[in-house]
Amino acid sequence: MATTPVRVRFAPSPTGPLHIGGVRTALYNYLFARQHGGQFIFRIEDTDSTRFVPGAEEYILEAFRWLGLSFDEGVTFGGDKGPYRQSERRHIYKVYVQQLLDSGKAYLAFDTPEELAAAREATPNFQYDARTRGRMRNSLTLPAEEVERLVEAGEKYVVRFRIEPGEDVVVHDLIRGDVRINSSVLDDKVLYKAADELPTYHLANIVDDHLMEVTHVIRGEEWLPSAPLHVLLYRAFGWEDTMPQFAHLPLLLKPDGKGKLSKRDGDRLGFPVFPLEWKDPVTGDVSRGYREDGYLPEAVINFLALLGWNPGTEQEILSLQELVEQFDLAKCSKAGAKFDYVKGTWFNHEYILSKSDAELTPAFLDILRAEGIDATEERARAVVGLMKSRVNFVKELWPLCRFFFVAPTDYDEKTRKKRWKEQSPAQMRELVGVLAALDDFSIEAQEAAVHAWIERQGYKMGDVMNAWRLTLVGEGKGPGMFDISAFLGKQETLARMERALEALQ
RNA sequence: GGCGCUUUCGUCUAGCGGCUAGGACACAUGCCUCUCACGCAUGGAACACGGGUUCGAUUCCCGUAGGCGCUACCA
Numbered sequence: 123m124a125t126t127p128v129r130v131r132f133a134p135s136p137t138g139p140l141h142i143g144g145v146r147t148a149l150y151n152y153l154f155a156r157q158h159g160g161q162f163i164f165r166i167e168d169t170d171s172t173r174f175v176p177g178a179e180e181y182i183l184e185a186f187r188w189l190g191l192s193f194d195e196g197v198t199f200g201g202d203k204g205p206y207r208q209s210e211r212r213h214i215y216k217v218y219v220q221q222l223l224d225s226g227k228a229y230l231a232f233d234t235p236e237e238l239a240a241a242r243e244a245t246p247n248f249q250y251d252a253r254t255r256g257r258m259r260n261s262l263t264l265p266a267e268e269v270e271r272l273v274e275a276g277e278k279y280v281v282r283f284r285i286e287p288g289e290d291v292v293v294h295d296l297i298r299g300d301v302r303i304n305s306s307v308l309d310d311k312v313l314y315k316a317a318d319e320l321p322t323y324h325l326a327n328i329v330d331d332h333l334m335e336v337t338h339v340i341r342g343e344e345w346l347p348s349a350p351l352h353v354l355l356y357r358a359f360g361w362e363d364t365m366p367q368f369a370h371l372p373l374l375l376k377p378d379g380k381g382k383l384s385k386r387d388g389d390r391l392g393f394p395v396f397p398l399e400w401k402d403p404v405t406g407d408v409s410r411g412y413r414e415d416g417y418l419p420e421a422v423i424n425f426l427a428l429l430g431w432n433p434g435t436e437q438e439i440l441s442l443q444e445l446v447e448q449f450d451l452a453k454c455s456k457a458g459a460k461f462d463y464v465k466g467t468w469f470n471h472e473y474i475l476s477k478s479d480a481e482l483t484p485a486f487l488d489i490l491r492a493e494g495i496d497a498t499e500e501r502a503r504a505v506v507g508l509m510k511s512r513v514n515f516v517k518e519l520w521p522l523c524r525f526f527f528v529a530p531t532d533y534d535e536k537t538r539k540k541r542w543k544e545q546s547p548a549q550m551r552e553l554v555g556v557l558a559a560l561d562d563f564s565i566e567a568q569e570a571a572v573h574a575w576i577e578r579q580g581y582k583m584g585d586v587m588n589a590w591r592l593t594l595v596g597e598g599k600g601p602g603m604f605d606i607s608a609f610l611g612k613q614e615t616l617a618r619m620e621r622a623l624e625a626l627q
Numbered sequence: 628g629g630c631g632c633u634u635u636c637g638u639c640u641a642g643c644g645g646c647u648a649g650g651a652c653a654c655a656u657g658c659c660u661c662u663c664a665c666g667c668a669u670g671g672a673a674c675a676c677g678g679g680u681u682c683g684a685u686u687c688c689c690g691u692a693g694g695c696g697c698u699a700c701c702a
Contacts (some may be wrong), residue, residue, distance in 0.1 A: 135702050170701055235700075247629065249698080280700050298632070307630050307698090315700050324701050347631055370632085373695070380694075428651090432640060436650045457633045458695055465639065465652045475665090511665045522664085541662080562683075568631080575697040587661030599663035 128160025130338050131196070131331070135167045136178035139409065140185050141343065142461075143374040143383060146426040150371060152191045153341045153427070153449035163334060164196030166207040167327070169320045176403055185397040189419045190442065195548050200519035203334040208326050215321040218329050218359065219281050219314045227358040228313060230261040230279045232272055235274070249309045252287040281314035281356065283324075291350035295368035296338075296451045303350040311351055324348065328355045331366055339366045343458070346370045368450050373458040383461045385409060393463035397422070416485070416515035418477070421470040429459045439472055471514040478509040483517040493520060495527045504609060508601045522599075526609060529618050530596025533626060537598035542626055546589040549581060551591060554619050563612045565604045572604075593622035 126239075132148040134140060155162040164183075168174055183198060195201030222228035231250075233241070237259065242248040255262060260282070261269045273279065287306040294300055312557055313325040321329070331339060349368055356365040374383040377391060388395035388410070399411035412422050424440055433440065433448040440448065474482065483503040490497050504520070505526050513519055554574045560567055576586055587603050594606055594615065607615045 133702095137702075175700065231700090233700095238700090247698090249629090278700085282700095295632095301631070303631065309698080312700050317700070322700070327702095331639095342696095343632070344696055344702090350631095372633085375695075382695075429639070432650095434641070436641080438651055455633095456675085458688055459640090460638060462638050462652070471665095494657065509664090513665095537662080584661055591662055595662085597662085601662095601664085603661060 123617040126337055128155060128158035128207060128338060129163065129334065129336050130155050130340060131163035131165050131336055132193075133165040133167045133327075133330075134165075135170065135173065136182070136184055137170075138175050138178055138402075139396040139398070139411075140182045140349045141383075141385075142395050142397065142412075142426070145185065145189070145397055145422075146374065146429060147340065147342055147371060148186065148191060149189075149426055150425060150431070150449070150451075150454075153446050154338065154340060154451065155194075157449055160337070161194045162192070163192040163201070163336070164199055164206065165330060165334070166209075167198050167323065168207060168209045169322060169326050171209070171318050171320065181398060181400060184247065188413055189397065189423060190378045191423075195488045206334075208330065209320065211326070211330070211526075212319055214333070215314065215326060215329055216319075219227050219321065219325065222283070222313070222358060223281065223357070226284070228281050228283050229255075229271070230269060231310075231312075232259045232264070232277055232279050241318070250282065251285060251306070255282075255284075255310060278291060278315075278317045280312045280316065280482065280615070281349070282312050283358070285310055285351075285354065291353055293346075293349040293353055293368060294520065295346070295349070296367055297369065297454045298346075298456060299604065301346065301349065303347075305350070305354065308351055308354075311348075324351060324355065328352055328359070328361075331469070332356070332359070332361050336366050338369065340369045343370045344568075356386075369454070373454055374429065375458045375460045377461050377463060382458070387461070391463065393466070416517045417470050418473045421466070421473040424473070425466045425469040429461070430455050440470075440474075441564040467514040474510055474513065474516065477510075479503045479510065480509060482516055483508050486519055488515060489520050490527070493524075494528065497527060501609070508605055508609075525595045525600065526606070529621070530594075532596065533592055533622065534597035537592055538626065540587040541592050541598060543585060543589065547627065549586055550589055550593060550619055550623055552579070553586065554616055554623075557607070557612065558616060560612065563608060563615075565608045568604050568607060590619075593619045 130150050130151045134144055152162055154160075166179055179197070186193070192261055193199045195203065196206040219228065223230075238250075241254070245254070248254065250258065257263070262284075264272075268387055285305050285308050289305040290302050292300050292302050301445065311324055312322050314321045320326075330336075349370070353362075353365065356362050370560045371561060375381065376383055376387050383395060385395050392414050394410040394412050396411050397413065399414040400409045401407070402409070413419075420442070423442055423445070427440065427445050427449075428438065431449065433450075434453055437444075480503060481505050486506050487499065487502045488495070490502060505523050509519055509523055512522060519568070552575070553572070556571055557563075557568065570584075576583055590603055591600065591606075593597060594603070594610065600606060602618055610618070
């Protein structure tokens with residue numbers, strides 16, 4: 123057992139965009155696999171033909187490419203345990219369903235949806251189980267000839283798992299310890315639907331995990347209640363000795379209020395719940411994505427990794443490699459985590475700080491072009507260097523940096539009141555002269571000349587600099603004045619000052 | 628309703644019988660400073676409640692309450 127190579131899987135349903143909680147589940151699987159030098163499998167669970175959404179599978183794959191999480195095996199990745207798309211495994215499931223039928227551990231049920239609804243109506247807390255199966259229409263109550271006749275007639279039956287009541291089933295969970303549930307509270311789950319010749323999740327899941335030699339099932343807590351059923355299925359097949367180990371992760375909850383995180387919360391509070399932007403093929407509705415919102419993939423990974431797990435040290439910024447090294451299922455928390463999206467923006471800020479100016483510049487250049495600014499890479503990079511520490515996202519740069527590329531046309535009234543003093547026009551006139559006399563317009567040369575002039579005249583540094591800022595920026599913000607004037611260059615600096623002197627009197 | 632999981636600052640969390648209950652985000656204040664930010668510093672802020680066990684419980688056990696999930700021919 124200890125020598126069995128680790129094999130884990132991420133197995134989404136292609137029913138829409140990948141939820142951020144699903145991304146975290148995949149991340150934990152990935153970290154676990156990499157840490158143990160194991161395999162990470164990508165399986166598509168499309169056993170519900172009615173919920174298939176075109177484009178969902180490609181979306182999921184693209185999301186992981188963006189995040190930098192790689193698979194070793196599975197849909198589009200190859201491997202010798204395929205096919206990895208459940209809809210292509212019908213022939214396999216049929217064999218195993220028959221095996222359960224032959225051994226009497228499952229049976230055919232012919233109850234129509236209407237009959238089931240009626241039963242639920244008639245009996246409070248109705249459950250299809252040992253207590254009730256005797257009065258339903260199934261192969262345990264119907265004569266064999268009748269069952270055969272119905273099947274021949276193409277009746278849309280289902281196969282149900284025959285659960286023996288009164289047994290305590292223990293599931294050992296790597297995060298929660300032993301979880302004990304009595305089989306009497308479990309219902310005879312539908313394992314297979316003759317209508318579309320496909321199994322339901324439970325059967326497909328067990329058969330695939332067994333055949334794909336999955337060693338650890340790391341999934342969301344919503345699966346915990348059905349884990350005993352899964353254990354019973356492994357037992358029914360005689361696979362208990364190679365049954366994977368389970369770990370049920372705490373859920374991601376709404377930032378406020380009650381319940382688990384949903385797409386609605388993102389729309390309502392203004393943050394993405396999907397890794398990538400998603401356009402619903404039916405409604406045309408567009409949901410924002412982390413990528414399009416300007417998050418760096420490393421930041422998303424780091425943020426998600428720490429939602430429900432932490433290394434036990436005070437380190438908060440961890441690279442993917444560090445996460446691989448330090449991840450530990452035993453250190454996962456047990457209770458659901460409210461989704462603290464504000465902290466997510468802080469992580470992005472940290473990663474922006476850690477990036478070089480050159481790495482951030484392409485994204486900034488895109489924004490500049492969209493704003494109709496034709497700037498060189500070099501100039502864009504200079505502004506990024508000056509301003510990146512102030513933002514959480516590259517896109518926040520534009521409103522803060524506009525003045526570098528566009529001269530002010532009007533001047534902020536509040537700043538003008540506070541900073542444009544009686545002596546300002548005269549001082550600015552003089553400053554125009556001081557700057558005009560400079561051949562070297564570097565930061566250092568300007569600084570030396572301007573400081574000397576201020577000192578010579580006995581002016582107040584704050585008066586001069588703040589008035590000057592108003593002439594170049596149009597308001598009272600921005601980096602150091604000499605950074606700004608050096609970036610603008612002598613000609614533009616003097617032109618802006620002249621224009622301001624005219625406008626401000 | 629039934630079953631299961633869960634419960635430390637507003638939020639994410641550390642803690643695995645004895646601590647001034649630690650960190651981070653957010654918030655507040657101060658410093659830095661030519662402005663706005665960034666940064667730095669400081670501060671306020673938590674063991675759900677009730678019983679046990681123990682010399683001693685945030686920590687172990689049992690209740691209660693709250694929260695979450697499951698309860699489909701969905702995953």
